[in-house]
Amino acid sequence: MxxxxxxxxxxxxxxxxxxxxxxxxxxxxxxxxxxxxxxxxxxxxxxxxxxxxxxxxxxxxxxxxxxxxxxxxxxxxxxxxxxxxxxxxxxxxxxxxxxxxxxxxxxxxxxxxxxxxxxxxxxxxxxxxxxxxxxxxxxxxxxxxxxxxxxxxxxxxxxxxxxxxxxxxxxxxxxxxxxxxxxxxxxSEQDFARSHPGGSLGRRLLLHVEDVMRTGDQLPAVSPDTSLKEGLLEISRKGLGMTAVVDGQRRVLGIYTDGDLRRALDHPIDINAVRMRDVMTANPKTIPPKVLAAEAVHLMEKHRITQLLVTDAGNVLVGALNVHDLFRAGVM
Incomplete structure (x- = not known):
């Protein structure tokens, strides 16, 4: 050998x-x-x-x-x-x-x-x-x-x-x-992205909010008269870490997140008696569906939030997304 x-x-x-x-x-x-x-x-x-x-x-x-x-x-x-x-x-x-x-x-x-x-x-x-x-x-x-x-x-x-x-x-x-x-x-950057649709820049410049947002049955939404208990169940069912609070025409009135719940646990609260209108954050940050998903990233980073509601020109709820949706889409 x-x-x-x-x-x-x-x-x-x-x-x-x-x-x-x-x-x-x-x-x-x-x-x-x-x-x-x-x-x-x-x-x-x-x-x-x-x-x-x-x-x-x-x-x-x-x-x-x-x-x-x-x-x-x-x-x-x-x-x-x-x-x-x-x-x-x-x-x-x-x-x-x-x-x-x-x-x-x-x-x-x-x-x-x-x-x-x-x-x-x-x-x-x-x-x-x-x-x-x-x-x-x-x-x-x-x-x-x-x-x-x-x-x-x-x-x-x-x-x-x-x-x-x-x-x-x-x-x-x-x-x-x-x-x-x-x-x-x-x-332009947009021209470059069209030549690189599979790259990170392409995803950042070609993907719109409507391409990554949750819709239909995946969309968490409750009325302002819903109990906090039912609101928490909606958050759990939809898995976005929040729920929108909407009126009868599905116009956005507010938002309630799992972060709001953690803060609420510092005080005694009856989740059966309290209504969503009493605990929601009114006039939340929203984003239109036609803007670039990268703008959603910017908005989240600017306001230090991890969820966004998507609304049309009439403030009607049409979608929702969180930071994980943007990660999965390769925008972040």
Missing amino acids: RSLPTSTQLDSEQLLSRGRRVLATEVAAVQALEARLDGDFVAACQLLHDCRGRVVVTGMGKSGHIGNKIAATLASTGTPSFFLHPAEASHGDMGMITHDDVVVAISNSGETAELLTILPGIKRLGVPLIAMTGKAQSTLAKAAAAVLDVSVPEEACPHNLAPTASTTATLAMGDALAVAVLEARGF
Whole structure:
């Protein structure tokens, strides 16, 4: 049986020093980009903003991985985009590019063979080309309508070989493009949420109170003449920790919560004799059903309450919710 190799204890200080060197190298690479933002960056933003089709991002190897992320960022911030593998493009996928599109090609050397192969096809389509490259005089750069210089003086790799600082700089330039165009479009939080309906931001900006409130038989409500005993039974049955007190037209008169009960227990009280009108909190905080659920969170936090009644324009009870409903919906 072959013995396992013994583990070598690594030098902690050396590891920390190497990690800090890598971060410093990549920070410097990104900072250097700021001075290079010029007319070509403006032209690239204009092309993306005016694109009537989709932005097609392409690149090989590590540049391709970065391209995938840039395409995803563009798509989620209001610029329809997808990634096209350049090797697949030369074997039929060029048909995915239309006359209305814009192509963003990524290559540190600007001489990636798979990209150069599809350049004539892009030119024949008359599609604008944006190059993100580390070589401003490369074949790719010379074919482009706008050239974004993502060159770095050195990679973070000690051999200056593995794409590290260069891919970080390219990713940062892609983010700069996406966000600049996002702001030019007036892309809002609501627009972002529509692209991310499954995320926490999407839930916060898309869910309305009516989407999470309790209704129908789940809605606790009693009349003002109901005994406190019956009111407590209603609270227990509906499990919201409170009950609304309503008139004959179901207009809200007040609210009674389990917190009110705890405070009432400090004094002698006959739960059979006392009426709900005598113990309710009149004119409670309410919220309309059509507002964002996030507004319910804000109202609860502001007034330090954990339940809310939902009423229409006529103060008629239409729903109720508590903090647990908002947690379950992912709004908090």
